[in-house]
Amino acid sequence: MDVLGKLVLVFFAGLITALATGIGALPFFLVExxxxxxxxxxxxxxSGIMVSASVFGLIFEGLSSANGGSLTGVVVGLAVGVALVVVSHRIISGAEVNPKQYEEANFKKLVLILGILTVHSFPEGVAIGVSFADLGFEGAPEIAGFAVPLLAIFMTVAISIHNVPEGVAISIPLHAMGVSKWRMVWWSVFSSLPQPVGAVIAYYFVRTAREFLPMGFGFAAGAMIYLVASEFIPEALEVGEGLPGGGHRELLSGLTAGVLLMVPLAFI
Structure with missing residues (x-):
């Protein structure tokens, strides 16, 4: 497969995760x-899937992807990944996007919104791109004739699953505004469009400078784990405030299921 073909495949994987966000709007076609x-x-x-994929997939892969210096690269990458998310959040602090603004935005506002969404979802795209670093290498499972790393398959599925509840969260205020169901699907997908772009950029970088591959794996893992701790779990607990036990039981059940689903990644 030529370079352009590989970039298209990586972009398509990122696009799948973006489209998965639109699935979050589909329940509103059936229920209120x-x-x-x-x-x-x-x-x-x-959350369980993302953390497991980061630990069992990205970190383990980073530790085994290079020479003895890979541990240092992974650790540095972890720190940089966390730092990027922290700095990104500070940059967009006070500029959070309310989905209600989507329908009311003019072109300038949409550009601003897309910029904020890029800062928010770019690390997820990076994780996808890095996981495709060994695309085309022998021994990888074949999909439609392409040798695709197992880690890339797991990571694409993991981020797609994460994007579903994010799509639900985006669709709820739009539904309350009376926005049409198909437009809710579109705006949900729109919120994750930076992911395929981030995937292509990250993939191209780690394939061009393979000596930075361990750092790339660590970077993606650090960003993902920090996002889970700082955003996903707090978001879940905020949604579950009105449930018996504050939603902790449902959160723990989901976490456990996610971890168990991804444990095989550590042994493949």
Whole structure:
């Protein structure tokens, strides 16, 4: 597969995760509301999958991808990944996007919104791109004739699952505004469009400068783990405030299911 073909495949994987955000709007085609219990469980499932994929996939891969210096690279990458998320959040502090603004935005405002969303979801795209670093190498499972790393498959699925409850969260205020169901799907997908772009950039970088591959794996893992701790779990607990036990039971059940689902990644 030529370079352009590989970039297209990586972009397509990122696009799949973006489209998965639109799935979060689909329940509103069937019901008027999505229960908080299911929302919390989905956030927990996504968190468990993301942390497991980061530890069993990205970090383990980073430690085995280079020479003896790979540990230092992974650790440095972890620190940089966390730092990026922290700095990004400070940059957009006070500029959080309310989905209600989507329908009311003019072109300038949409550009601003997309910029904020890029800062918010770019690390997830980076994780996808880095996981494709060994694309085309022998021994990888084949999909449609392409040798795709197993880690890339797991990471694409993990981020797609995470994006579903995010799509639900975006669709709830739009539904309350009376926005049409298909437009809710579009705006949900729109919120994750930076992911395929981030995936292509990260993939191209780690393939061009393979000596930085351990750092790239650590960077993606650090960003993902910190996002889970600082955003996903707090979001789940906020949604579950009105549930018995504050939603902790549903969150723990989802986390456990997510971890168990990804444990095989450590042994493959």
């Amino acid at each position: 509301d999505v229960s908080d219990r299911w929302n919390v469980a989905l956030w927990g499932l996504a």
